[in-house]
Amino acid sequence: MVDLMGGGSGGPESGADARQFAAATLRNREPILAVLDRVMPPEGTILEIGSGSGEHAVYFAPRLEGRHWLPSDAAPDKRMSIAAWIEAEPADNILKPVNIDTCTHHWTVERVIPSPRIVAIASMNMIHIAPWRACLGLMAGAARILKRGHILYLYGPFFRDGIQTAPSNESFDDRLQVENPEWGIRDLETVADAASSQGLDLAEVVEMPANNLSVIFRRA
Secondary structure, X not given: OOOOOOOOOOOOOOOOOOOOOOHHHHHHHHHHHHHHHHHOOOOEXXXXXXXXXXXXXXXXXXXXXXXXXXXXXXXXXXXXXXXXHHHHOOOOOEXXXXXXXXXXXXXXXXXXXXXXXXXXXXXXXXXXXXXHHHHHHHHHHHXXXXXXXXXXXEEEXXXXXXXXXXXXXXXXXXXXXXXXXXXXXXXXXXXXXXXXXXXXXXXXXXXXXXXXXXXXXXXX
């Protein structure tokens, strides 16, 4: 089984607001939080790339005290969902969602918050539901924004050495490429090479439930 952050959408029972729902967030948020709490700096702003529905943002922010959480997404309906979730479940340390498209390699957040205050970047279930250039843009942006020792955290399914890590991941990859030929589960070593070319060293790989990985890079 795999988690798909951008999965099913729809409002709450009343259908009255813009919140979207991804069932996978209920399954994966606690294991992800355990890793984030361990590897993230104790203070500063964590920029989330590809926040999707916003459910991760409103769950993580109040549980990562001392840090601010800045959600982002390139899709207007996702940003509306994030904002609706923040309104429904406010926290003092969560910021308004911003528009970031990592397919644009020179994306920036300086107009929103000075980049020196961003001490980490997190992206859950994004790089396989996006063109490869989105991953390359993520690495390029992380290299510009993060300072030495700062963290880039990725979560999702990966192949390793070009080999699927589980039969369910292979079938998931097939479905993704049918939906969009530019999508697909990425090979961890290829992602690590792209990160390394931007001065981001692979620091740790953590096995996660549902055949996913937490992958931690550190700015050299």
